[in-house]
Amino acid sequence: MATTSPGALRRLQDWLPRLVLAPSFALVLVFVYGFIVWTAVLSMSTSRILPVYKWAGFDAYERLFAQPNWWMALKNLAIFGSLYIIVCIALGLFLAILLDQRIRIEGVLRPIYLYPMALSFVVTGTAWKWFLNPGMGFQNTVRGWGWESFTFDWLVRPDMAIYTVAIAGIWQASGFVMAMFLAGLRGIDSEMLKAATVDGASTFTIYRRIVIPLLRPAFLSAVIVLAHMAIKSYDLVIALTGGGPGNATELPSTFMYSYTFTRSQMAVGSASAMIMLMGIAAIMVPYLYSELREEKR
Amino acid sequence: MSAREMAIATAAGPSRLNRVVIYGLLLIFAAMYLLPLFVMLTTSFKSLDEIRGGDILALPADPTIQPWLRAWGSACIGVTCDGIKGYFWNSIKMVVPAVLISTALGALNGYVLTKWRFRGHKLVFGLMLFACFIPFQSVLIPMARVLGQLGLSNTTAGLVLVHVVYGIGFTTLFFRNYYEAFPTELIHSAQMDGAGFFTIFRRILLPSSAPIIVVCVIYQFTNIWNDFLFGVSFASGESAPMTVALNNLVASSTGVKEYNVDMAAAVIAALPTLIVYVVAGRYFMRGLMAGAVKG
Amino acid sequence: MAFIEIERLERSIGAHNILKGIDVSLDKGGFLVLLGPSGCGKSTLLNAIAGLQPPTAGDIRIDGDSVVGLHPSKRDIAMVFQSYALYPNMTVGQNIGFPLEMAGIPKAQREADIATVARTLQIGHLLDRRPAQLSGGQRQRVAMARALVRKPRLFLFDEPLSNLDAKLRVEVRAEIKRLHQQTGATIIYVTHDQIEAMTLATQIVVMKEGEIQQTGTPAEIYNRPANMFVADFMGSPPMNMLPGQVAEDGAHLIPEAAPDTPLPLPAPLAPGRKVVLGIRPENIGDDPTGAVPLRLDLPVEIVEPTGSDVFLWLRLGSALLTARLPGNAQPPVGAPYPVAFDMTRAVVFDADSRQRIA
Numbered sequence: 046m047a048t049t050s051p052g053a054l055r056r057l058q059d060w061l062p063r064l065v066l067a068p069s070f071a072l073v074l075v076f077v078y079g080f081i082v083w084t085a086v087l088s089m090s091t092s093r094i095l096p097v098y099k100w101a102g103f104d105a106y107e108r109l110f111a112q113p114n115w116w117m118a119l120k121n122l123a124i125f126g127s128l129y130i131i132v133c134i135a136l137g138l139f140l141a142i143l144l145d146q147r148i149r150i151e152g153v154l155r156p157i158y159l160y161p162m163a164l165s166f167v168v169t170g171t172a173w174k175w176f177l178n179p180g181m182g183f184q185n186t187v188r189g190w191g192w193e194s195f196t197f198d199w200l201v202r203p204d205m206a207i208y209t210v211a212i213a214g215i216w217q218a219s220g221f222v223m224a225m226f227l228a229g230l231r232g233i234d235s236e237m238l239k240a241a242t243v244d245g246a247s248t249f250t251i252y253r254r255i256v257i258p259l260l261r262p263a264f265l266s267a268v269i270v271l272a273h274m275a276i277k278s279y280d281l282v283i284a285l286t287g288g289g290p291g292n293a294t295e296l297p298s299t300f301m302y303s304y305t306f307t308r309s310q311m312a313v314g315s316a317s318a319m320i321m322l323m324g325i326a327a328i329m330v331p332y333l334y335s336e337l338r339e340e341k342r
Numbered sequence: 343m344s345a346r347e348m349a350i351a352t353a354a355g356p357s358r359l360n361r362v363v364i365y366g367l368l369l370i371f372a373a374m375y376l377l378p379l380f381v382m383l384t385t386s387f388k389s390l391d392e393i394r395g396g397d398i399l400a401l402p403a404d405p406t407i408q409p410w411l412r413a414w415g416s417a418c419i420g421v422t423c424d425g426i427k428g429y430f431w432n433s434i435k436m437v438v439p440a441v442l443i444s445t446a447l448g449a450l451n452g453y454v455l456t457k458w459r460f461r462g463h464k465l466v467f468g469l470m471l472f473a474c475f476i477p478f479q480s481v482l483i484p485m486a487r488v489l490g491q492l493g494l495s496n497t498t499a500g501l502v503l504v505h506v507v508y509g510i511g512f513t514t515l516f517f518r519n520y521y522e523a524f525p526t527e528l529i530h531s532a533q534m535d536g537a538g539f540f541t542i543f544r545r546i547l548l549p550s551s552a553p554i555i556v557v558c559v560i561y562q563f564t565n566i567w568n569d570f571l572f573g574v575s576f577a578s579g580e581s582a583p584m585t586v587a588l589n590n591l592v593a594s595s596t597g598v599k600e601y602n603v604d605m606a607a608a609v610i611a612a613l614p615t616l617i618v619y620v621v622a623g624r625y626f627m628r629g630l631m632a633g634a635v636k637g
Numbered sequence: 638m639a640f641i642e643i644e645r646l647e648r649s650i651g652a653h654n655i656l657k658g659i660d661v662s663l664d665k666g667g668f669l670v671l672l673g674p675s676g677c678g679k680s681t682l683l684n685a686i687a688g689l690q691p692p693t694a695g696d697i698r699i700d701g702d703s704v705v706g707l708h709p710s711k712r713d714i715a716m717v718f719q720s721y722a723l724y725p726n727m728t729v730g731q732n733i734g735f736p737l738e739m740a741g742i743p744k745a746q747r748e749a750d751i752a753t754v755a756r757t758l759q760i761g762h763l764l765d766r767r768p769a770q771l772s773g774g775q776r777q778r779v780a781m782a783r784a785l786v787r788k789p790r791l792f793l794f795d796e797p798l799s800n801l802d803a804k805l806r807v808e809v810r811a812e813i814k815r816l817h818q819q820t821g822a823t824i825i826y827v828t829h830d831q832i833e834a835m836t837l838a839t840q841i842v843v844m845k846e847g848e849i850q851q852t853g854t855p856a857e858i859y860n861r862p863a864n865m866f867v868a869d870f871m872g873s874p875p876m877n878m879l880p881g882q883v884a885e886d887g888a889h890l891i892p893e894a895a896p897d898t899p900l901p902l903p904a905p906l907a908p909g910r911k912v913v914l915g916i917r918p919e920n921i922g923d924d925p926t927g928a929v930p931l932r933l934d935l936p937v938e939i940v941e942p943t944g945s946d947v948f949l950w951l952r953l954g955s956a957l958l959t960a961r962l963p964g965n966a967q968p969p970v971g972a973p974y975p976v977a978f979d980m981t982r983a984v985v986f987d988a989d990s991r992q993r994i995a
Contacts, residue, residue, distance in 0.1 A: 058538065058539065066466070069447050069514070072507050076481065077473040077481060080481035081480050083483075087483060096483070146364055156620075161375065161378075163615045163618070163619035164612050165567070165611060166570060167588055167608075168588070171605075171608040172379070172382045173378060176377070176378055181393060182398050186399055221630060224627060273475055279570070279571050280585070283589060318477065321480065322476060325477050329472060333475075337467070337471075527720050530684075530709075531722035534736075535739050537710070537735075550725055
């Protein structure tokens with residue numbers, strides 16, 4: 046669109062679009078990519094309470110992976126992440142298929158399934174912390190009904206607390222996954238389903254053989270979005286368990302924060318942040334790349 | 343009923359039992375999704391005595407708004423006991439400018455990246471897009487240093503800057519995808535009619551952008567209001583946003599634990615985004631989808 | 638010196654040449670149609686003239702002055718787009734007035750101009766509506782009004798009829814022709830529809846893969862196509878093509894499809910030369926006057942009545958030929974039918990170069 050011609054005004058016109066974009070792009074370059082490099086440098090330094098630019102190679106990474114705490118965080122992320130992704134997708138798909146059976150009150154139900162997504166993780170954590178409180182919450186209530194031996198104290202049990210994080214996370218995100226699948230279901234060509242019906246396929250067969258395979262893009266999007274949210278989860282853990290009991294619900298995100306800001310191990314904290322970044326990049330870069338490539342002009 | 347639903351219905355056969363099971367399952371799930379909100383609300387209207395005695399699922403026997411008043415005006419957060427109202431306004435003061443600035447920049451960026459393409463526009467967009475998805479832990483330390491040097495630590499202005507910077511990627515994505523579908527012939531036509539860069543934007547694109555502006559504003563509003571990590575990292579004291587204050591209130595271990603006040607504060611923190619969700623759920627959904635299913 | 642002069646115009650993106658040295662000239666008041674299949678570069682050429690896509694080489698002069706590098710709005714050109722490009726947020730009146738507004742013309746003058754042009758195109762009653770409330774034909778008229786109101790020295794039309802249904806297309810086509818005759822405007826018009834080109838143009842430029850195949854009046858293009866591409870592209874149904882060899886006498890063609898049926902050539906050629914004989918369907922058919930010397934009885938395979946004409950598919954050896962009969966003809970399928978070949982109207986192409994040689 047840009048044509049060359051003499052005249053300063055004309056040249057300004059040519060450069061105007063780029064000038065308009067430049068401040069935003071510069072902000073992103075500095076505050077995102079510049080800062081990432083900065084963090085990478087810190088992760089290879091001897092920084093403790095304050096940044097120190099003294100080269101230490103991969104020392105911080107070695108110390109990071111020597112920390113039982115970090116391994117705990119990784120293990121918890123694996124448990125939380127896989128439960129979060131699998132259950133959200135299973136539940137979301139199940140609800141979407143149920144809702145797709147010309148449900149008269151769909152307009153009422155859909156917003157109910159989805160509203161948790163509008164809440165802050167801190168609010169979600171606070172609510173579930175209260176609900177799962179063994180002394181006064183759900184457990185106490187059921188006991189009050191007469192079932193004296195009923196026990197649901199996962200929130201305070203180190204071996205089970207991470208599952209409460211998963212429960213709250215699933216409660217928050219599964220409605221969103223449902224909506225993604227529902228959009229996918231609604232995008233399927235009705236003539237194809239009519240043809241399958243005429244061909245004698247049962248509803249179950251239609252879903253198993255035709256509909257669910259056609260939802261592949263929705264599956265992919267759901268996995269990417271959920272994996273990305275799982276790695277970044279921070280607020281939910283802080284509000285629900287504070288990372289405890291002990292370090293039972295430590296995640297890489299909480300690990301990074303406490304090592305950097307409260308335990309004065311900035312180099313190790315930076316190293317953990319870089320590992321998180323690499324994890325996200327491994328998921329997002331191929332995905333974004335293929336999405337951008339596909340849209341050919 | 344759409345033709346597709348007909349097709350499925352015919353295949354399923356008119357089984358009454360099936361329908362009952364489906365409706366039953368859907369309603370049970372609806373109850374499960376509503377339960378935490380229900381518990382939050384009922385707890386916030388109960389007295390502490392009733393809470394200690396009781397059934398978490400029961401409606402308040404003697405509803406009181408005292409917990410709400412305490413949460414708003416006199417609950418203790420840290421060393422001060424002025425409730426969460428100051429933090430609520432902190433959040434408003436942070437959200438409004440951050441949303442407006444990031445949306446305006448996103449609109450201009452989307453316009454340039456679709457209608458005034460230049461060599462490398464894809465790379466620029468790709469870099470901005472990836473920036474949306476980084477774990478913010480990887481920029482936390484440098485950001486804290488820079489805010490400190492700019493004198494913006496523990497200020498609302500600092501948080502506005504942070505949210506604008508890390509929100510541009512999404513707002514640009516929204517507007518880019520929207521303007522991508524906007525006919526380029528209209529731009530060409532306006533150019534031939536003598537309109538320049540900004541005139542075309544103001545007179546041709548902007549008047550047609552209302553839906554995406556709503557989507558973008560709602561998305562940004564929800565995200566920034568609900569943010570916790572930046573708030574707790576860069577503004578922990580008097581200038582903390584609502585989410586951080588709520589967490590401090592709930593996590594504080596001094597004195598008698600007032601669960602009803604905690605819940606009232608949680609509802610207050612959730613209220614703005616819930617209202618937006620109820621009023622404009624359709625746009626909220628579109629924003630989530632656009633943010634999730636890229637280009 | 639012609640009013641519009643385009644010289645050795647080129648445009649390439651990377652290694653891909655979209656325009657490969659285009660030369661076109663047009664006199665004031667002329668109606669030039671750029672014709673060709675999609676991807677031939679005709680729209681790119683139009684956009685280069687408009688200033689929307691810069692050429693990589695060559696020159697475009699309007700009225701003697703080069704406009705290359707000039708902003709689109711400074712070229713004094715108006716353009717009607719395929720999608721009409723009406724601004725959805727403005728009323729019809731505001732749409733038509735927009736170019737005047739951009740030129741800084743005062744409101745009173747603008748309104749007078751809008752009223753005048755609305756009268757010419759009979760859209761006065763639509764001025765307060767929005768584009769979404771208009772039918773396709775009405776949008777088309779508004780788009781033309783917006784172009785006309787500027788009184789530019791050159792009009793560009795980019796496939797303006799392709800979004801209209803068949804009936805409306807004929808109406809608007811006539812409207813464009815009337816406007817051209819009334820205003821004497823200079824027009825460059827892009828289409829892939831050969832009927833539009835034939836009916837509207839004073840001059841046609843046929844393009845293919847970024848190169849001009851032939852420039853000429855509609856009659857020249859139709860009757861004396863420069864090569865097999867033009868011959869095939871113009872006319873529906875297309876011209877019959879019979880590859881073969883020139884006979885020993887130099888005056889006949891031995892068709893590959895039917896070596897036993899030599900056909901007389903329109904002009905003598907070197908014996909043994911490989912050529913392709915082209916003859917249009919309307920030059921094969923009934924001959925009530927009996928003036929045409931070549932008659933053949935050929936079996937009828939398919940009969941296609943269109944109302945005004947009847948097209949016959951006739952078997953000649955291994956080839957099928959299309960012939961045109963009047964609409965009332967009722968030839969029986971399967972039986973031989975006597976048709977006359979008007980070989981004076983036939984053309985001959987070289988089989989290798991595909992250029993016309995007779």
